[in-house]
Amino acid sequence: MSLIPSFFGGRRSNVFDPFSLDVWDPFKDFHFPSSLSAENSAFVNTRVDWKETPEAHVLKADIPGLKKEQVKVEIEDDKVLQISGERNVEKEDKNDKWHRVERSSGKFLRKFRLPENAKVDQVKASIENGVLTVTIPKEEVKKSDVKAVQISG
Numbered sequence: 001m002s003l004i005p006s007f008f009g010g011r012r013s014n015v016f017d018p019f020s021l022d023v024w025d026p027f028k029d030f031h032f033p034s035s036l037s038a039e040n041s042a043f044v045n046t047r048v049d050w051k052e053t054p055e056a057h058v059l060k061a062d063i064p065g066l067k068k069e070q071v072k073v074e075i076e077d078d079k080v081l082q083i084s085g086e087r088n089v090e091k092e093d094k095n096d097k098w099h100r101v102e103r104s105s106g107k108f109l110r111k112f113r114l115p116e117n118a119k120v121d122q123v124k125a126s127i128e129n130g131v132l133t134v135t136i137p138k139e140e141v142k143k144s145d146v147k148a149v150q151i152s153g
Helices: 003-007 038-045
Strands: 048-052 056-062 071-076 080-087 106-113 124-128 131-137
Antiparallel strands (some): 071 080, 080 106, 124 131
16 A cells, blocks of 8 residues: 555545546656647647538637637638637636646647638638637639630641
C-alpha cells in the first residue's frame, strides 16, 4: 500500500471518490512551446468538416458554448476563409474548489483556401446547437458550346 501514494506523487487517493484519484502525467514537468500551451488548446481542438455538394461547399465547425458574437467568419483576398473566435475562462470564485478543468478556453483560428469556383460574395453562416455552418455557393460550370466545323477538301 505504501507504493500507491508515492506512485501518485505522494498524494493520498481514495479509489471510491472519482475526484480524488490523480493520474500520473508523464509530461507535467516538460515545458512546451507557447503554441501548444493550455491557453491555445481550443485552437487545436476546433474540428471542422468540409463537404462539397453540387451547389456549394459546406463547412461545419464544432464550437460548443459559443454565441455568434464570439465567432468571426471572414474572407481574406477572395481566396481564404477564416473562422476565429474566443472562449473565455470561467470566472473563479474564491469559495469554489475545482476538482477538474478540462474544457478548453482561449482563442482559436482556422483558415481554408477556397476553390476557384467559390462565390465569395454569397457566403452564409449560422450557429445552431454548438455547430457553426458556413455555406459557400459555387459558380455554375459553363458547358462549352460545340459547333460543327465544315471540313473542306
